[in-house]
Amino acid sequence: MQGRELLAHWMKQLGMQVRVDAAGNLIGRLEGLDPHRPALVTGSHLDTVPTGGRFDGALGVLAGLEACRALQDQGLRLRHGIELIAFADEESTMVGCKGLAGTASDDPGSYATSNGQPIQDNLARIGGHWPSLASARRSDEAYAAFLELHVEQGGVLEQRGDAIGVVEGVVGQRRFSINVKGQANHAGTTPMGLRQDALVAASRIVLAVEAMAxxxxxxxxxxxxxxxxxxxxxxxxxGAVALTVDLRDVDPAVLDQLVEELMQQVENIGAETGCPIAVDPQFSVDPTPADAVVMATIAEAAADLGLSHSHLPSRASHDAQEVGRRWPMGMIFVPSRGGLSHSAAEFTSDEQCWAGTSVLLETLLRLDRQLP
Structure with a gap:
């Protein structure tokens, strides 16, 4: 809460209109020259996981604030308004971005909160209002584009030696619970040829999953x-093994192929080992592709700023995943040292943060000129 209060204070210092919507999102707005144009939006989240680091989410919020500050310092007022959003509860329920996009469930029991408290109470604590959750949904005409700067949370950019990642999209996920049924028996008196070993069958599934990807x-x-x-x-x-399989890709067709292959492998392994195997879907999330125009603008901004860049998917969920289901979306990644995130050792240097913030600001300026 202290972080949200401080951010709201900084927003007000910049002359932003500040409010909290029913989904708990903290929103600051700089009005544009034409108040009837849809806004350009940037932001991320301030919440973190236990023992998490300082950069996941917070960098995107503070970079957006710094971009707004730079515009104010230079006396620049864009044609489009700019909204900076600190989304609520990204790490747990994603109620903030889902509420904004209109994809949030209206069943409070469907939200597994990180503190075990009812979602209604958690929203009230940060200024949201569960009974009015539907009011957080913005119209199609509200936004022109959404940009999220985020640490990569992986080691690809560091390995490539690139300063900037141009995100192609946020991957979709297919997750399954698999239960293998064998026959528990004495480890000494049961000959190898007479065993119905559930762990052997499960191990073959593990290897098949690794191989097919x-x-x-x-x-x-x-x-x-x-x-x-x-x-x-x-x-x-x-005698029995339970395991989970998580499949991710940015292309829905690839996900479908992986699921089909998984089912075929499980069927074959069950037949060969004599172990009945049950596969139960846990959840399915569709990929969210980045908008082609926004993605190209990010790449052009990085190139013109002299920053090395490359394209990659985001394999973690972000607020952009839900916002991008409604409006053109783009994400900017900066390197994570050692690929570490969701860890106290998470680190991105000042220079890398500056590079990402510079690309964010330059992309906002270019989109303001390009978009209606």
Missing amino acids: SRHPGDPVATVGRLEVWPNAANVVP
């Missing part, structure tokens, strides 16, 4: 992130 054209990722073995005893042949 590695050999697939493009750059999808596939992860078995949880594995539970029963009875999990040293002298017992495993």
Whole structure:
């Protein structure tokens, strides 16, 4: 709350109109020369995960504030208004960006909050209002484009030696819970040929998941992130295994292909091992592509500023994922040292933050000239 209050204070110092919408988003607006034009929007989130770092989310908010400050210092007033948004609860429920985009559920029980408190109470604590959540939805005509500066949260830019990442889109996700049923039995007295080992079948699924993503054209990722073995005893042949499979790619067709291949692999492994295998979908999130014009403008801004850049997808969810379902979206990545994020060791240098902020400001200026 102190961070939000300080940000609101800084917004007001810049002469911004400041408000909190029903979804808990803190919004500051600099009016443009033509108040009837749709606004250019930038921002990110201020919340973080336990033991998280200083840059995830906060960089995008403060960079947007600095871009607005630079415009004020230079006496520049854009044709479009600018809105700076600190979205509510990105790390948990994403109620802020979903509320703004009109994709938020109206069922309070569907929100798994990080503190275990009802979503209604959490919103009230930051100035939101659950009964009026639908009022946070903005009209199609409200915004011209959305830009989010964010740390990469991975090691690709650092490996490439690039200062700026031009994000192609936010990946979609398909997640499954898989349960393998074998037969628990004595580890010493059960011959290898007579075993129905659930862990052997599950291990083959793990290897199949890794192999299908590695050999697939493009750059999808596939992860078995949880594995539970029963009875999990040293002298017992495993009788059951539960695991999760997470598939991600920016292309929905690739996701569909990965899902189809996963199902075929599971069917084959079940038949070959004699272990019944059940696959249950947990959730499905569609990719959000970046807008071609916004993406090209980011790349041009970086090039003209003399900053090396390359294209890459975002494999983590961001506020831009939901906002981009309604309005043209673009994301700017800056490097994360060692690829670390969601960690106290998360770090991006002052120079890298400056580079990202400069590209953000230059992109806003160019979009103001280009967009109606």
